[in-house]
Amino acid sequence: xxxxxxxxxxxxxxxxxxxxxxxxxxxxxxxxxxxxxxxxxxxxxxxxxxxxxxxxxxxxxxxxxxxxxxxxxxxxxxxxxxxxxxxxxxxxxxxxxxxxxxxxxxxxxxxxxxxxxxxxxxxxxxxxxxxxxxxxxxxxxxxxxxxxxxxxxxxxxxxxxxxxxxxxxxxxxxxxxxxxxxxxxxxxxxxxxxxxxxxxxxxxxxxxxxxxxxxxxxxxxxxxxxxxxxxxxxxxxxxxxxxxxxxxxxxxxxxxxxxxxxxxxxxxxxxxxxxxxxxxxxxxxxxxxxxxxxxxxxxxxxxxxxxxxxxxxxxxxxxxxxxxxxxxxxxxxxxxxxxxxxxxxxxxxxxxxxxxxxxxxxxxxxxxxxxxxxxxxxxxxxxxxxxxxxxxxxxxxxxxxxxxxxxxxxxxxxxxxxxxxxxxxxxx
Amino acid sequence: xxxxxxxxxxxxxxxxxxxxxxxxxxxxxxxxxxxxxxxxxxxxxxxxxxxxxxxxxxxxxxxxxxxxxxxxxxxxxxxxxxxxxxxxxxxxxxxxxxxxxxxxxxxxxxxxxxxxxxxxxxxxxxxxxxxxxxxxxxxxxxxxxxxxxxxxxxxxxxxxxxxxxxxxxxxxxxxxxxxxxxxxxxxxxxxxxxxxxxxxxxxxxxxxxxxxxxxxxxxxxxxxxxxxxxxxxxxxxxxxxxxxxxxxxxxxxxxxxxxxxxxxxxxxxxxxxxxxxxxxxxxxxxxxxxxxxxxxxxxxxxxxxxxxxxxxxxxxxxxxxxxxxxxxxxxxxxxxxxxxxxx
Numbered sequence: 001x002x003x004x005x006x007x008x009x010x011x012x013x014x015x016x017x018x019x020x021x022x023x024x025x026x027x028x029x030x031x032x033x034x035x036x037x038x039x040x041x042x043x044x045x046x047x048x049x050x051x052x053x054x055x056x057x058x059x060x061x062x063x064x065x066x067x068x069x070x071x072x073x074x075x076x077x078x079x080x081x082x083x084x085x086x087x088x089x090x091x092x093x094x095x096x097x098x099x100x101x102x103x104x105x106x107x108x109x110x111x112x113x114x115x116x117x118x119x120x121x122x123x124x125x126x127x128x129x130x131x132x133x134x135x136x137x138x139x140x141x142x143x144x145x146x147x148x149x150x151x152x153x154x155x156x157x158x159x160x161x162x163x164x165x166x167x168x169x170x171x172x173x174x175x176x177x178x179x180x181x182x183x184x185x186x187x188x189x190x191x192x193x194x195x196x197x198x199x200x201x202x203x204x205x206x207x208x209x210x211x212x213x214x215x216x217x218x219x220x221x222x223x224x225x226x227x228x229x230x231x232x233x234x235x236x237x238x239x240x241x242x243x244x245x246x247x248x249x250x251x252x253x254x255x256x257x258x259x260x261x262x263x264x265x266x267x268x269x270x271x272x273x274x275x276x277x278x279x280x281x282x283x284x285x286x287x288x289x290x291x292x293x294x295x296x297x298x299x300x301x302x303x304x305x306x307x308x309x310x311x312x313x314x315x316x317x318x319x320x321x322x323x324x325x326x327x328x329x330x331x332x333x334x335x336x337x338x339x340x341x342x343x344x345x346x347x348x349x350x351x352x353x354x355x356x357x358x359x360x361x362x363x364x365x366x367x368x369x370x371x372x373x374x375x376x377x378x379x380x381x382x383x384x385x386x387x388x389x390x391x392x393x394x395x396x397x398x399x400x401x402x403x404x405x406x407x408x409x410x411x412x413x414x415x416x417x418x419x420x421x422x423x424x425x426x427x428x
Numbered sequence: 429x430x431x432x433x434x435x436x437x438x439x440x441x442x443x444x445x446x447x448x449x450x451x452x453x454x455x456x457x458x459x460x461x462x463x464x465x466x467x468x469x470x471x472x473x474x475x476x477x478x479x480x481x482x483x484x485x486x487x488x489x490x491x492x493x494x495x496x497x498x499x500x501x502x503x504x505x506x507x508x509x510x511x512x513x514x515x516x517x518x519x520x521x522x523x524x525x526x527x528x529x530x531x532x533x534x535x536x537x538x539x540x541x542x543x544x545x546x547x548x549x550x551x552x553x554x555x556x557x558x559x560x561x562x563x564x565x566x567x568x569x570x571x572x573x574x575x576x577x578x579x580x581x582x583x584x585x586x587x588x589x590x591x592x593x594x595x596x597x598x599x600x601x602x603x604x605x606x607x608x609x610x611x612x613x614x615x616x617x618x619x620x621x622x623x624x625x626x627x628x629x630x631x632x633x634x635x636x637x638x639x640x641x642x643x644x645x646x647x648x649x650x651x652x653x654x655x656x657x658x659x660x661x662x663x664x665x666x667x668x669x670x671x672x673x674x675x676x677x678x679x680x681x682x683x684x685x686x687x688x689x690x691x692x693x694x695x696x697x698x699x700x701x702x703x704x705x706x707x708x709x710x711x712x713x714x715x716x717x718x719x720x721x722x723x724x725x726x727x728x729x730x731x732x733x734x735x736x737x738x739x740x741x742x743x744x745x746x747x748x749x750x751x752x753x754x755x756x757x758x759x760x761x762x763x764x765x766x767x768x769x770x771x
Contacts, residue, residue, distance in 0.1 A: 025579050033609050035489070035520045058607045059508070061590070068587040068605070075575065075585070075609040077516035078509070084485035085520035087447070103506065107471060107540040115478035119447045119486040138603035139508040170473065184540025185473035188445055279582050 009371045009407050010250055010378025010420060011398075012096070013045040016386045017056045020286075020351070021256065022073045023276045023384045030387055032073050035085060037387035042086045044387075045093055048394035049408050051419040052094025052125055052197075053086065054219075054380055055079040059103060060136045063317045064285050065294060071282050073386075080112050087120035094416030096125035096199060101155040103131065103140045107184045109158075110165040113196045114188045122192030122415030126162075127199040127219060130155050135317040152206045154179045159198060159214045166195050167427055193417045194425040203231075211249065212238035216422050219380055220253045223354050228253065228375030250377040250420055257356040257363055257381060259392050270357045273384055274348045283344040286351065288315055290325045290332075300344040304329070304336055353382070360396035367397075368406050433689065433725050434667055434697030434739060436464045436495070436642075437674075437712075441705045442475030451487045453705050457494050460713035461727050463738040464495025466528050466619070466642075466699070471504065471537040481513055488521035495735030497526035497619050502559035503552055504532055504541045508602055511563035518611035523734030526617035526640070527563070529633070531556050553629035558597040560618060560637045565593040567615045568746040569605035591748040613736050614743045621671075624654035635661040639741055641668050642699045648692045655694035667739050670695045675703040677712050682719035689725065 015038060016022040023029060031037050042053045057079055062069040079097035086095060095116065099109060109126075117124035130151035137143045157179040164173045169190040174183045200207060200215035203222075211218040212235060220235075222228050236246040258273060260266030278286075280300040288295050291305060292313025298305055309325035336346045356363045370376050383389025401407035413419055437460075439453045450467070457465045469480035477483075480498035488496060496517060500510050510527075518525035531552035532538070538546040547555075574589035593604030620634040624645040634641050635658060643658075645651035655668045670692060672685075689698075702708035720726035732738055 024577060024584055025582075033519060035522065038520075039489070060603070061605060061607060068585070068590050070583045070585050070587045073584055075570065075607065077519050077608050078512040081481065081485045081513050081516035082520060084482045085488050087486055088451075088489040104509070105504065105541050105543070108505065111471070112479050112482060115445075115482040118445045118478055119482060121447075138601070140506055140602075141600045170476070172473070180542060182540055182542035184471065184536075187470075187473060187475065187477055189476070281582050 006404075006406050007371050007377070008421075009367060009401060010252060011048065011050045011407070012052045012054050012094070012252060012378070012380040013041060013048075013050055013390055014054045014056070014254060014380050014382040015041055016073070016383050016389055018058055018062075018073050018076055020072045020277050020282050021353075021382065021384055022386060023273060024073050024386075025276055026385055028385055028388055032386050033075055033077060035082075038077075038082055038086060039089050040387035041383075041390055042090050042093060044390045044394050046090045048390070048398045049411060050093060051378070052096045052123075052416055053083075053090075054096045054127070054199075055082060055098060057098040057100060057129065059100060059131070060139055060317075063135075064288060065315055069285065071279070071285065080116055083124075084116055084119055087116070087123065092123070092411045092414065092419070094123045094125055094197065094419060095120055096127055096197070098127040098129055098201075100129050100131055101158040102151065103136070103142060104158075106158050106161040106180055107165065107182060107186075110162040111186050111188065113162070114166060114186055114191045117191035117193055117196045118188060122417070124191070124193065125197035125199055125217070125416055127201055128155055128159060128215070129201060133317075150179075152210050156210055156214060163195050163425070166191050167425075169427070190427065193415050194427065197416050197420065197422065208235055209238060211235060212244070213242045215249060216417075216420065217250045217252055220251055220376075221353055222253060223352075225370060225373065225375045228354075228370060229373065232374050232376065247421065248423060250422070252378045252380050253354055253376050254380045254382050255354045255356060256384065257393060257397075259358070259360055259363060259396060261359065263358040263362050266358045266362075270355065274352065277384065278344060278348045278351060280344060283347040286347045287343060290328050292325060298343065301342045304333055304343055304346065360392075361400055364397050364400035364404065368401065368404055371406065431725075432727055433720075434669055435460070435462045435700065435726060436466065436497075436640075436669055436697075437462055437700040437702065437705070437709060438468070439465050439705050439709075440468045440477075440701075442477065445476055445478050447483070447486045449706075450483050451490045453709055454487050454491050454494055454496075456709040456713050458491055460709065460717040461730060462494060462700075463697075464497045464524075464526060464617075464735055466497045467499060468528075469499040469501065469530070470534075471501070471532055471540045472534065473536070481517060484525075485517055485520055488517065488524070491521075491524075493524070493730040493733070493738075495524045495526055495617065495738060496521055497528050497617065497735075499528040499530045501530045501532045502556040503547075504537065504543070505559075507559040507562040507600060508566070510559065511566040512606060512608045514563065514616050515567060515606065515608045515611045518613055518616045519608070523612035523736070525611065525613070526619050526735055528619045528621065528642075529556055529560055529638075530621075549627055550629045553627060553633055555599045557629070557633040557637065558595070558599055560633065561597075562593060562595045562600075562602045564615055564618075564637070565595060565747070566602070566604055566606040567611060568748055569593055570608075570610040571746050571749045572610055572614075575609065589749075610746065613734050614745070617735050617739065617741070622654075622658075624650045631658075634658065635666070638662070639665070639667060639736075640739065641666060642671055643668055643695065644671050648688075651692050652694040659694075665741065667696045667741070668694070669697045669699040672698045672700055673703065674700045674708050674712065677708060677716045679715055679719055682716045685716065685720070686723060686725065
């Protein structure tokens with residue numbers, strides 16, 4: 001890396017959400033819904049000079065076997081409302097809301113995001129997600145149906161139209177496209193950032209192309225340095241076709257971390273955390289998603305079920321489909337046989353995301369290695385504890401990154417776009 | 429001994445999009461120990477203003493006691509989103525949220541969404557009533573003690589205490605339950621603005637669902653008659669505040685207001701509509717409020733925490749918590765035809 005200036009790491013904080021990675025059984029676990037929890041995590045992230053604070057979204061409670069799933073943290077607030085409140089207690093931290101482009105309309109959402117950008121003085125971001133899920137649709141006027149192929153078509157036109165509204169600076173927008181035919185005027189001037197930052201999450205071919213054409217940040221997920229490098233190279237290569245430079249899109253995988261006094265301590269703690277995240281019933285529920293049958297009698301400490309999965313089952317609803325069940329089962333059986341894993345051990349292995357485990361100096365070095373070697377531009381940290389899950393990272397790892405000269409010691413800009421080093425969009 | 433009245437104020441001030449403007453207004457209202465403030469909204473070009481719910485969420489942590497009642501339309505919006513947004517305002521304000529229910533009746537607003545032509549007001553208000561019904565069901569859909577964190581059984585929630593709302597109306601259907609747990613107030617305070625001789629549909633919504641009516645009446649007699657009528661239909665729990673213009677209030681205004689109060693029977697208080705909120709709310713807090721307090725008409729300090737406390741309204745129990753479960757939590761999901769759910 002001689003002669004090349006050090007790349008600066010971008011860091012964001014994910015509020016531990018509704019999934020089995022949040023360890024609610026820990027004695028230090030607090031409310032996932034009271035404002036004080038959001039405030040604590042956001043203030044910690046700002047103390048650590050993070051780029052932004054990230055909230056996921058849920059629009060229907062997950063079900064297993066026709067009943068509400070009761071093992072994981074469940075129940076969360078509406079993202080944009082929480083972020084507006086957090087704008088009052090933070091000063092520089094970016095505020096990113098996940099909002100579905102399928103069950104919202106461009107005029108209203110463009111206005112809500114412009115409002116967040118004004119009320120936070122330039123700190124708003126939108127993580128664009130889509131859904132084609134009739135299950136989720138049962139809570140909305142639109143209902144369920146949106147063809148899979150139309151999801152990104154609608155999302156792309158949605159983002160284009162939102163930007164037309166932002167650029168219009170209070171003038172009228174007339175838009176007639178395949179998805180939307182609207183004429184409207186936002187009651188707001190152009191947002192302080194021009195366009196709130198657009199984040200895209202999703203790893204499919206369509207998702208990558210959509211990100212290359214329209215996103216400022218991509219929230220990815222991969223498990224190794226090599227996989228990260230391959231993803232990074234692929235996505236950055238796509239930008240030129242849209243007249244964009246490699247730096248115009250930041251790649252920020254969602255990662256977990258575990259710190260310890262020594263690397264050995266940290267690995268021991270990480271194993272405990274994984275066992276707390278994947279209890280016996282959680283392991284079975286995960287398996288049922290693929291098998292499509294009731295497996296409550298299956299022994300989690302034994303091998304995988306002998307019978308094959310039932311394709312096209314609607315046993316588990318409200319969760320992303322993993323793929324062809326028969327193919328997945330074959331792959332899982334091979335992994336379990338090769339590594340001699342019980343059902344629960346296999347699920348622990350499968351559900352792990354990229355993790356940085358070790359002493360603070362080990363973790364700082366690993367994060368830096370990934371960024372300097374173009375496996376990522378930064379990370380969205382997903383702590384396993386609410387709301388104190390970021391405290392040790394900010395106290396121990398951030399100072400080491402600052403010493404290495406790869407992370408800011410003070411905010412140098414005011415807006416999220418400035419923190420991320422993203423170009424200011426030209427006016428319309 | 430005169431009876432203490434309820435006071436609220438509108439913060440509407442066209443042309444302002446910055447947070448500090450609204451924070452300063454809400455703090456003045458809080459200094460005046462008002463029950464709550466309102467903020468209007470619409471999907472139109474003018475006046476310049478932010479989304480009302482966003483603005484009030486932004487000032488929730490910057491205030492301590494004042495109730496926050498943003499206008500949110502039920503036209504062109506998703507009832508599920510509205511329900512969880514108002515619920516979330518209650519969480520971030522620790523029990524100070526309300527919802528001023530409005531509709532969007534202009535062509536301009538309909539074209540901004542491009543989904544359907546504008547509907548006549550009776551239809552819009554009937555749809556609004558459905559939206560409020562759904563919101564209330566969703567707020568109730570988590571019983572207060574649904575979160576159990578039972579380490580022994582590994583269960584975070586007791587799924588028997590979460591309930592499907594299963595609303596099916598003329599305009600939309602919502603399966604539920606909410607994704608947001610029951611708000612601190614149980615249900616945020618529902619507010620409806622109403623003229624003395626308003627549309628039957630709008631009046632019906634108010635008498636059935638509103639906790640507070642902001643009443644427009646041409647004079648004391650009309651106000652009393654309308655208030656009596658509303659109370660007859662809605663019951664004693666309804667709070668009726670008469671809308672009152674406010675411009676450059678001073679001590680003399682306090683006298684005039686006191687006289688007005690004496691002449692206007694039947695209402696519980698007043699919703700102040702300042703000509704210039706930046707000027708008039710501070711003047712009210714500094715000059716009029718002390719005079720009203722001296723006469724025992726205005727609280728000396730907040731004694732409660734939540735907006736319901738300020739209004740003297742009880743925290744409602746979840747409709748699903750009382751008695752046997754009317755909607756079994758284990759009911760099968762697919763009991764409707766695809767045509768019905770995709771409407």
